[in-house]
Amino acid sequence: MGLRERKKRATRAALAEAAVRLAAEHGVDNVTVEAISEAADVSPRTFFNYFDSRDDAFVTIDAEVGTRIREAVLAAPPSLDPLTAVHRAFADELADVERRHEVWNLRAEVLKQAPHLMVRSLGAHLEDELGLARAIAQRLDPGSPEPERPGLYPRLLAAVAGTAVRISIEHWSAGGATVPFLAVFERVFTHLAAGLPAPPPDDR
Amino acid sequence: MGLRERKKRATRAALAEAAVRLAAEHGVDNVTVEAISEAADVSPRTFFNYFDSRDDAFVTIDAEVGTRIREAVLAAPPSLDPLTAVHRAFADELADVERRHEVWNLRAEVLKQAPHLMVRSLGAHLEDELGLARAIAQRLDPGSPEPERPGLYPRLLAAVAGTAVRISIEHWSAGGATVPFLAVFERVFTHLAAGLPAPPPDDR
DNA sequence: ATGAAAAAATGCAGAGAATGCAAAATCTTT
DNA sequence: AAAGATTTTGCATTCTCTGCATTTTTTCAT
Numbered sequence: 001m002g003l004r005e006r007k008k009r010a011t012r013a014a015l016a017e018a019a020v021r022l023a024a025e026h027g028v029d030n031v032t033v034e035a036i037s038e039a040a041d042v043s044p045r046t047f048f049n050y051f052d053s054r055d056d057a058f059v060t061i062d063a064e065v066g067t068r069i070r071e072a073v074l075a076a077p078p079s080l081d082p083l084t085a086v087h088r089a090f091a092d093e094l095a096d097v098e099r100r101h102e103v104w105n106l107r108a109e110v111l112k113q114a115p116h117l118m119v120r121s122l123g124a125h126l127e128d129e130l131g132l133a134r135a136i137a138q139r140l141d142p143g144s145p146e147p148e149r150p151g152l153y154p155r156l157l158a159a160v161a162g163t164a165v166r167i168s169i170e171h172w173s174a175g176g177a178t179v180p181f182l183a184v185f186e187r188v189f190t191h192l193a194a195g196l197p198a199p200p201p202d203d204r
Numbered sequence: 205m206g207l208r209e210r211k212k213r214a215t216r217a218a219l220a221e222a223a224v225r226l227a228a229e230h231g232v233d234n235v236t237v238e239a240i241s242e243a244a245d246v247s248p249r250t251f252f253n254y255f256d257s258r259d260d261a262f263v264t265i266d267a268e269v270g271t272r273i274r275e276a277v278l279a280a281p282p283s284l285d286p287l288t289a290v291h292r293a294f295a296d297e298l299a300d301v302e303r304r305h306e307v308w309n310l311r312a313e314v315l316k317q318a319p320h321l322m323v324r325s326l327g328a329h330l331e332d333e334l335g336l337a338r339a340i341a342q343r344l345d346p347g348s349p350e351p352e353r354p355g356l357y358p359r360l361l362a363a364v365a366g367t368a369v370r371i372s373i374e375h376w377s378a379g380g381a382t383v384p385f386l387a388v389f390e391r392v393f394t395h396l397a398a399g400l401p402a403p404p405p406d407d408r
Numbered sequence: 409a410t411g412a413a414a415a416a417a418t419g420c421a422g423a424g425a426a427t428g429c430a431a432a433a434t435c436t437t438t
Numbered sequence: 439a440a441a442g443a444t445t446t447t448g449c450a451t452t453c454t455c456t457g458c459a460t461t462t463t464t465t466c467a468t
Contacts, residue, residue: 004435004444011445032424043447048426083400140402151408152375152388156368156395163367164360171356188360195399196287196361198344204355208415208464215416236453247418252455 012050014040019057024106028058028114058110059121066128069093070135082136086161087189094165097181108173125162133158164188216254218244223261224311232262232318262314263325270332273297274339286340290365291393298369301385312377329366337362368392 018039022031033054037044051057072089080088097104111118136154138146150158164185172184191199222243226235237258241248255261276293284292301308315322340358342350354362368389376388395403 002436007435008445033426034424044425045427045448046446049446052426054425082402137408140408141405149378152371152391153395153403153408155375156371156392157400159367159371160364160396160400163363167356167360167363171359174353184356187356191357191360192364193399195397196364198286199357201345204341204344204357206465211464212416237455238453248454249419249456250417253417256455258454 011040011042011046015042015047015050016057016060020107020110023058023110023113028110028117055117058107058114058117065093066131069128070131073132073135074139076139078142082139082157083189083193085139086132086136086157090161090165091182091185094181094185097169098177101177101181105173105177108169125165129155129158129162132161160192164192215244215246215250219246219251219254220261220264224314227262227314227317228310232314232321259321262311262318262321269297270335273332274335277336277339278343280343282346286343286361287393287397289343290336290340290361294365294369295386295389298385298389301373302381305381305385308373309377309381329370333359333362333366336365364396368396 015036019031019036022035022039033047034044036054036057037047040047047054047057051060069089072092073085076085076088111121130150133150133154134146134148136157137150138144140154168181168185168188172179172181187203219240223235223240226239226243237251238248240258240261241251244251251261255264273293276296277289280289280292315325334354337354337358338350338352340361341354342348344358372385372389372392376383376385391407
């Protein structure tokens, strides 16, 4: 990886981090593009070379996560049912939520203050949803190529998986991270696999 | 309902409709607040009295829908399992998706052109999610009052229900509305109730 | 009806977001 | 080191959004 590429990544990361730190300190609405740019040592114009909007700086995440999950879903043993395959793919990816949980918490704090950013954040994940649905469809039907328009079931499973991630993080975070994150994630998929029946009083 | 309230509704509706129509004609990015306001016969400043942002005009929907769904969930016969209770509440509310499907399609067309608006649209629904989760929690535990912070299961069920609505509409709309919407909706809940197992080849 | 109170609409001024374009600075390749 | 490609930057401009003071409209009590 050449110097140019490294610099680009560094710049983007510096902008994103500056945005989150400034927001955590002064409140989201009191952070201007100018301030973010200054903290990252670039011109305001450069900010917009990296992000389409101010809000994107708080929200945009690693684009490769989606790719890895899709590949994991396709690579899982054929004997696994789809829900479990998706479950494991996400679990592997989320294993280090706790390790980097300082950064996550900082960002979560910011998003909590600004619901519209939370919305955007979900949207970022949503982009991957269609790709995941395609991967699921191909897994169900290994002979044919990946369909451009997945059927109802693959779409539903992909969407529900994304929802599961979100709810797990929200619930885990709301509880103050007092239990292992993956434990929450397991409970969620247990509910889903059972068809969402009313749980016993001690499991709500 | 007094004159004031009626006028407010009319103004809001006029702004929202003007926004969607102008966007459908000229493209989302070529519609300014000024143009929307002019089409709705109010001042640009008034626009911002009704919507927090330009984009909200394309996205915001009837705020009472959420209330009706919550009430329906609470009023459903206690013998119904939670998933079914939620299912029925939404189904009743969505019964006229097809009747008003001209407006929906117009809006859907606009949102398709502008992914970031799609994201916002989802967010609008998301706001209701917490309220629904509370209602579900109370339904599960009729004795106690509605909890401020619902547990994992109510949150999950509320979120999954919202996802089910979205996927149903997307899939139905992508298929050109060639089948009854509620039929799609039923299939989705059948998948969910079964725990999302791999469906037979003819049901994907 | 009518006048006082409440709510909504408006105009205006101004900060900030976002984009296009051309010039300058920086990195890559040979 | 020089040519070429890419990135950064400054500048001008349009549009979004907010606060505040003023005017208009609706409501309510008399």
